[in-house]
Amino acid sequence: MFFKFLGPKIFGDSVSIPDILDSIPESGIRRLFELASRQKDVISLGIGEPDFDTPQHIKEYALEALNKGMTHYTPNNGLKILRDAISEKLKKENGIDADPDKNIMVTVGGNQAFLLALSTFIRPGDEAIVPSPYFVTHAAAVRLVGGTVVEVRTCIENDFRVVSEDLKKVVTSKTRCIIISTPNNPTGSVLKRKDLEEIADIAVEYNIKIISDEVYEKLIYDGAEHVSIASLNGMSDLTITVNSFSKAYAMTGWRLGYVVADPATVAKMTKFQMYLAACPVSFVQYAAARALQDPRSRAATESMRQEYQKRRDYLYKRLSNVDGLVVNRPMGAFYMFPRVDFEDNVFAEKLLSEGRVVVVPGSAFGTYGRGHVRLCYATSMSNIEEATSRIERFMRSLRK
Ligand SMILES: Cc1ncc(COP(=O)(O)O)c(C=O)c1O
Numbered sequence: 001m002f003f004k005f006l007g008p009k010i011f012g013d014s015v016s017i018p019d020i021l022d023s024i025p026e027s028g029i030r031r032l033f034e035l036a037s038r039q040k041d042v043i044s045l046g047i048g049e050p051d052f053d054t055p056q057h058i059k060e061y062a063l064e065a066l067n068k069g070m071t072h073y074t075p076n077n078g079l080k081i082l083r084d085a086i087s088e089k090l091k092k093e094n095g096i097d098a099d100p101d102k103n104i105m106v107t108v109g110g111n112q113a114f115l116l117a118l119s120t121f122i123r124p125g126d127e128a129i130v131p132s133p134y135f136v137t138h139a140a141a142v143r144l145v146g147g148t149v150v151e152v153r154t155c156i157e158n159d160f161r162v163v164s165e166d167l168k169k170v171v172t173s174k175t176r177c178i179i180i181s182t183p184n185n186p187t188g189s190v191l192k193r194k195d196l197e198e199i200a201d202i203a204v205e206y207n208i209k210i211i212s213d214e215v216y217e218k219l220i221y222d223g224a225e226h227v228s229i230a231s232l233n234g235m236s237d238l239t240i241t242v243n244s245f246s247k248a249y250a251m252t253g254w255r256l257g258y259v260v261a262d263p264a265t266v267a268k269m270t271k272f273q274m275y276l277a278a279c280p281v282s283f284v285q286y287a288a289a290r291a292l293q294d295p296r297s298r299a300a301t302e303s304m305r306q307e308y309q310k311r312r313d314y315l316y317k318r319l320s321n322v323d324g325l326v327v328n329r330p331m332g333a334f335y336m337f338p339r340v341d342f343e344d345n346v347f348a349e350k351l352l353s354e355g356r357v358v359v360v361p362g363s364a365f366g367t368y369g370r371g372h373v374r375l376c377y378a379t380s381m382s383n384i385e386e387a388t389s390r391i392e393r394f395m396r397s398l399r400k
Contacts, residue, residue, distance in 0.1 A: 078106025095231035110244030110257035133369035164198035188330020355394035
């Protein structure tokens with residue numbers, strides 16, 4: 001007997017991956033970029049990656065590794081020197097005590113971690129609670145392993161911070177995890193310590209795991225505090241923390257991230273990795289280990305952060321005054337997620353064809369992204385200035 005389960009077919013306990021793949025929609029982000037590539041003089045606030053180059057000293061560490069002949073496979077869980085450096089960083093900056101041999105695994109970007117982690121404990125029919133709007137990979141990874149995504153609404157009025165009461169209402173006997181992202185993509189929201197304590201209480205009470213996506217931890221504004229939920233009481237064994245070198249060090253193309261979790265989860269993920277990528281690129285791992293120990297890296301991250309904050313301030317100030325937009329003040333990452341009170345796909349297509357600005361329709365990020373668009377300010381100030389002027393003109397034309 002088989003039955004339809006959110007699209008894919010499930011046979012007894014086995015899930016058909018081809019059917020799941022067919023059921024997952026193509027990214028709404030990609031479609032817009034295809035449209036944009038056919039038009040001239042377009043400013044993109046679409047792509048979610050740093051516009052800065054990787055700091056020079058990190059590139060030099062990679063060259064040093066190549067010259068030393070570090071061109072071979074590494075252990076499946078990553079180079080020991082990198083796991084050691086990550087462990088030190090976690091202790092110093094995140095209040096997390098992690099054994100480099102048991103609790104840490106290096107991954108091919110943060111993105112790879114979600115599928116690997118979820119595949120260690122999600123079975124067909126299990127539920128993962130995901131505050132929505134969400135980062136696209138979170139939901140896709142849950143579906144790919146045969147799980148069900150249970151969306152919980154977050155809204156602009158509460159700065160897109162999830163309310164623990166809302167989480168509690170959807171916990172069932174099938175709930176296995178909650179996936180949080182702070183700072184958040186696509187909204188830029190940052191969860192406060194109190195929010196995280198309340199989420200931790202739910203995890204402990206119902207014995208469910210938290211997957212905590214912290215890839216934007218360094219990009220945080222106005223003196224807000226980044227809190228790692230794994231550092232809270234009783235949470236170290238219940239939390240799978242995901243981090244990455246992509247955003248903090250402008251290293252998206254280097255594809256390097258890491259996971260911190262309990263030993264059993266790390267062991268299973270490492271087994272999966274053996275058959276998947278074997279390991280992340282060896283000389284990239286070496287460069288990252290050295291980068292973590294080099295004070296120049298912290299300085300480089302801080303100067304990028306300051307620049308993002310300037311851009312956010314500018315964008316927020318100008319867009320706050322535009323009729324027809326309800327703007328949030330993002331506290332982290334490099335995204336703003338205004339409400340447009342318009343069907344978001346139509347809005348984004350019209351803004352592209354008439355205003356020549358690329359933004360991403362909010363519905364690409366789940367049910368509760370509808371009626372919003374994502375603006376990424378990881379682009380030059382002059383682009384942001386011109387894009388805002390175009391958006392202002394476009395919004396005036398909409399109201400005529
Ligand atoms: C919230 C979030 N998590 C994880 C990632 C994955 O980044 P990477 O695979 O480059 O480390 C991204 C990338 O955009 C992101 O926005």
